[in-house]
Amino acid sequence: MPHASETRQSIIDAVLRIIGQDGIAAVTNRRIAREAGVSLGSVTYHFATQHELLRESLLHFVAEETRHFTELADACTDGHFDIGRAAEVVARVAGGDAFDSRHIAPFELYVQAGRDERLRASAAECFAAYDLLAARVLSRLGVPDPERLAGTAVALVFGRQLRRLATGAPAEDLVDTLLVLTRLAPARTP
Template sequence: MTTRERILHAVLRVIGTDGVAGVTNRRVAREAEVSLGSITYHFATQHELLREAMLLFVAEETARLAAVAEHHLGTPSLAEAAALVEQVALHTRFGHEEIAPLELYIQAGRDPSLRDAAAECFAAYDRIAVTILRGLGLPEPERTAGPVVALLAGMQLRRLATGSTGETSIADAVTMLVRV
């Protein structure tokens, strides 16, 4: 792992622990076990640091999800695809680095300089959803992808906040949405 990546993962851990307000160069340097000067060498501004941390997380997460989709999806039924989505969602752990993007998405609502990065993140998730929906033979997968991603994000947020997915399983929710 490069110094830059260590710094970005440290940013995600700090955000996941204490929110965006907890991100200071000193704290990140300590968490990444790098010199304070390394932070400013690699990142000119706090906005750049936050943006790049968000993009790193999404690049790694979408690569992971794309690999799962590629490995498990040939031409499955809707029920099989929904069950796989639920399995992946329920096995996603909520460590500090996984909580951090949720904080960053909220921060993007306050800080317009992060909105492009947030849009890139959701576009990456949408591309994976389009691939899966197209593989299922659904008409207009590009139109359906956004609502599917929003549903999954909302259900994961609910799971994080309450410890439960609620009465409706993720597989049932995806199936209901896609059949509409």
């Protein structure tokens, strides 16, 4: 018999898959139960409301992304971190050429946060984590005032990812985003 935390995680994973495949409107307790391989009662036992389910799914996704991005940033601590290494990191963040449901789901959740103010705090936490990680990478590249530019970097990457989702543009285009940002950053003053 699965442990309660395993059941809860199966439900969250199912929600993210459903959102990525068919959008938030497709998230029903019956479909979640079927996708997660749990009873219908388990869904309502673990998540009392749809809002709680969406919020927890968003927070789970962010925690995983933050962990992944932090590992990537921590791996770039040596003195040889340059634009080439940064480009490799951006390419890894882009996740290759496939856009599966786990890549699509966050966009759906962020749009839903625009409609549901109760989800906005979770979305804000997500973007704060992305901004922090972007600032670390920009700082290692020697970009002046990385904290100020981090939000812009994140917005550029998200915009490029959305474009990639909509048009099928290659992941390598995200590297161009990084190059543009580092070239346009104001020079450091001594």
